Amino acid sequence: MNHPVKAYLVGGGIGSLAAAAFMIRDGGVAGGDITIFEAMPLAGGSLDGGGNPDSGYTLRGGRMLTTDNYECTWDLFKSIPSLEHPGRTVYEETIAFNELHKSHSRARLVDRNRFKVDVTSMGFSMLDRIELVKLEEADEKDLGDSAITDWLSPEFFETKFWYMWATTFAFQPWHSAVEFKRYLRRFMMEFSRIETLAGVKRTVYNQYDSLVRPLQHWLQQQGVQVVFDCRVDDLTLSEDASTVTAIHCVREGAAQVIAVRPQDLVFFQNGSMTDASSFGSMHGAPPRLDKRDSQGWALWEKLAQGRPQFGNPAAFNSSIPESWWESFTVTLKDTAFFDRMERFTGNVAGTGGLVTFKDSNWFMSVVLAHQPHFAGQPEGVQVFWGYGLHPDRVGNFVAKPMAECTGEEILRELCGHLNFDYEEVMSNANCIPCRMPYITSMFMPRQHSDRPLPVPAGSRNLAFVSQFVEVPEDVVFTVEYSVRAAQMAVYQLLNVQREVPPVTAHDESLKVKFDAVLKAFK
Template identity: 40%
Template sequence: MKAHIVGGGFGGLAAAVLLVRNAGISGPDITIYEAGDVLGGGLYLQGTAQRGYNLPGSVFDREFRCAFDLLAGIPAAKTPAMSVTDEFFAFNDAEPFDDRGRIVDRDGRLVAHDPRFGLTLGDFLRLARVALTPEAWLAGRRIDAFFPEAFFASEFWLLWSTLMGSLPQHGAVEFRRYLNRFLYLFPNLSDMTHILRTPYCQKQAFVEPMAAWLHPLGVNVLTGAVVTDLAFAPATERITVVGLEVERAGAAYPIAVAPEDLVLVTTGSQAACMSVGSMTEAPKPPGGGAAALWRRLAERRAGFGNPDVWFAADKAADSRWVAFTVTTTGTDFQDSLARLTGSKSGSGGLVTLRDAPWVPSVTVFHNPEVLGQPQDATVWWGYGLYPDRPGGHVRKAMTECAGAEILEEVVRQFGFDGRLAAIMRTSTCVPCCLPFVNNIWLPRKGGDRPAVVPEGSSNLGLIGQYVETPRDIAFTIEYSARTAWEAIHRLTGRGPAPPPVYQSQLDPKALLAALGVILGR
């Protein structure tokens, strides 16, 4: 048995590890086809300390059961005597978030936390209604269909949306899943107590250790290899892949697939059409071509979902972020933020500028964020929830701004004008436009995401953020790991089934914690 994995992001690498560990397939019989020049997908590391880094953000908790089970057998990059999982939890136990100031108003002052997060009893009842309503009844509906306008002005919604990425016009189905998955976080949304982070950037913490583990096993990794199509056996009652069409280095060639072989396809990427700018240039408008293979499959066969729900050009307005990574040799911004929030630099989580037009949120990483980062460099990161709005000081949409303009707008919105010149002189801000990064939140209906193993498939599995697996939440490495694990288990019948998805609404401790919020305790 051979295995062909399309996509070298976290899901594709997880699939390769699981094929070896759970299915007993030898490394030389596994091939990863990655369209880009490097592995990692949305867990990227670009740039240098001198030119400025470009990094993603993310959210983790202790219940990423598939991902942490998988990573428990992978040596960590910085401390190879420990597993990636053990290093991750040891770091978070030693360096937990201590976010003492989560929201800042237009006057540069901290907004006091309300124990009930500004919610009324009616709001709590509406949240419970969404959480308890069957998904089929929420299909295609928006979050704002269930809540009054005042709900979206509450502290709860600001904390939730800036942490999770949801907007009022996003889908009620994914909102329901997030509520049930993260109910236990409710009491600590303002201080991020139970939110976890990597000890250093995700590319080095997750991607490089998995790649290093796979390399000596002889797993084949082809970068710059674009799988343009799949060939299927002519029988209509079964779905059996018999070939791959691959383009690499300007040449096209077919890859034969035997009936007993496996093909695992990553259907799409949240980092699709990513565009990176500089201090002096805004990110260029994105090109097309997102999810091209998935589109081709869906056009030819029923049961492969609807990629246009996520990747149509007109969806970007509701899914686009502009993120920015600041690399600095100074301490002016970090010191000013620490004085404002009361959080030690590097220990605070997100800080959100509530009244700024872009509604930007920033976090100072626990440095060094990059292995090999110079000692005199510090890295911090942010993103804008509403990047199409004109800024308050820089009168341009965030999407049109160079790094220097984004940095100026954010610094001035914090009220750090007196330190602006020093911050600008010692910092490099790299903007990154991600037109589809937040599209997992878009309204969807049953069938819009294909099954992990399409009905009738004998050797094809679909993995990543845009396939359907019950109860779990997308926009996480856990979703990628779970879909890979499920596909391999179902197609091969080997190894254990994936562990169950953690559900807060079934956890008595989580329910008591949520009750405490309702009572204002």
Template identity: 40%
Template structure:
């Protein structure tokens, strides 16, 4: 029996009123845990405790800045690609703007009111011989050999694939022809050195929808940025319900107790303002730990300076999500191998940037170029960009305090260590102004007055695609580790059979798996496994 199919050794169903839930971290997965405990498991909100080392909730998704100094948008998952588990979560959270409506209904209504009948698309731009050209991404044509190779990959087992990289199964031509210009890479950020097993899961889960992946879904288009439109309403709901948020508390370790072949968490060690504390945990309590963090170690620069060099180090700024997992991993291999994911920054590093514009010239030129109207949330990629830049042009205003004469968009680079096409230096060494200069060159826009009226804030994210790194089945722990009775692990680095970790939905699905087994709530939606539908796009 593999680790991921181990049966749960737990006591009889817990009485909700006798449960104290200790949630470590305030990621989307952690916040989802609290929502489901209140709404589905009926645990009293006052008995749910969330530890967060910062003074606000959000685990790396918190955006900063203002219209004068420039905004810094910390994208928690780029681009957001939400699915059924996330929809179920948002349906439980009340809207902050409409009574008797859920947050999901609020987002859906906004899309009906503001979005065009024409769905936002993914565009690929390339500099031709004489002008900038738009490539058609809806036509996904794959050669016979590549079809066979893709089908062969989908039929392999993960045990067979092991730590193999995608580049070991597909040649460079495959990536140049399809992944570097089409929807799969734009939506999921796969690179040749990433996990073939994770690529397989993504293909099996989404290939039947591949023709529509260039169309952004409803949950991708919110009124404001994801932090203000999703995280803040969830936090407000939990606070209004009476959840015990313990800010500025860092969890350093957890103790366990073994008896009769099973193991339970017995204590949680914390630090607040330099003072150590120990919280006793009963066997009937729950401990939910968000392990790892894709935003850990992120560091921003300015319009005039690049992010600090320290952000390039492989072990820089491991936050408590990593340090706690590292402690657990050294105690027992059933908790996985965090070193596989947190110390390979060269393979997981991305760089994002947020552009704050005074005036409308850039947006006017952009929409004239692409024939799209403002607010569609279009994703734009540049085929010949050495940095592999993609842009997201969101609905305006993107921030709630954004004035009418200020426009904001954001983007990211998959290859920030490469030298630019026009700016002859690696992106990670560039100031925001230099990044904007490179972008304007690709768009063939005049440098002035756009450059002078823009503030670009770059941000290096050393572990942004860490969940896509090569791995074996033992590197990621089970949601409920073997023989644990009151511990659940959640986030992008746990093992959920058949699910793909490319989206925010993965962390929420893990929560639903955990509470289904620990509190008998409804489990997550079934994952599509059939291959017949996945093959059809290749033969049309």
């Protein structure tokens, strides 16, 4: 008798949701035979969006997309129906939205005098250009676990290019040279238009409402079971670690063991960039948490012990000072701030992208999305998001580190950089700061072996789907990376005879290379 495959997914982020969808669409697995275990009360992982207009909306982060690069993401969402536009897919809905709201930033960088910086030139010296080319052409084996600062001179980090590239993608000078090189190649098309963000595409709402909710709705329509408030503490493995035989979890305070047959599949989201996140308020700073408070890395650390094929989590989660920053979400009950920002920047909300205060001690940026940014957001309520890459430093206008600031103090610092009157534009504001200790942990310098393959060598039924797996040529800190890892894992374990969409080699295009060279010499 042929027993159908059952699949168990540990973690309810976009990687697991995508894996479930690919199993159903391309692998012939019945939705009713797929179970997702999520420790939190809702799915989506780092693609979150919460709160309400009264207590304040919250976003830990915001993901910028591109139709030129996100091959696997759009392959997936061409199959997922829109929740708001019957007859349209999420992909079609997103394309139509971006046709109406095109990105063209007119105030990408702002200096200490509130002047909009001329960013038509990247500000490179000849040495900068030579070092960039040398890094971009270096073999990853030669780069090893080196940092960006090992390859580029100190002056490079004062260029307009660095201010824009670093804040667009959240790089720090001490991050991995390999990851930086991969970004230079993967987003070479964006190099020539980085100052306008013209290549950036956005979802209709935040990514939770626009991507997670329709995907989860479709999966549940197919019969997929999503079990919330369920923490998986351990996986029992065969002696050679090739096969998962049992899943150990705690659900509603009770320990359970789920037997896993040899033909069943287990997908594990190892590590989390938003693990141990904490929120503050208008009158309180976010508490300082780490992995001991959340236990979010514990299962990967347990599985990897003595099993090098499962990677090395310590390469990523051992130095919070190098992997953390702080974001903030602001809910407004009037249009005063948006009106002033639109006059200052020359951009209608939703067309400008990041505004970075390049001389800010916190290296602060804000972005005004098209409104409403949340499904069901009432008329007259507006929401914007911002972040600081250096939250450990004392502010320019508030005499304390961002990490110790309340929401109100963060807004006063922002108004200082803009020379706006706080009482005039923030009288009805609710700012909720968010501390994220591991938000750029995937950028930490690492050896090639520190990340497991989506399906580790010798594994028969266990796959890893997250930002902490090894996918050649692609770049972490993107929705695409998690979706690609999921698609690779599903196709390999189920022997799906359909090609995973390849990474588009824009960096091999003569036109793209020519445009990049022209930009570098402006």
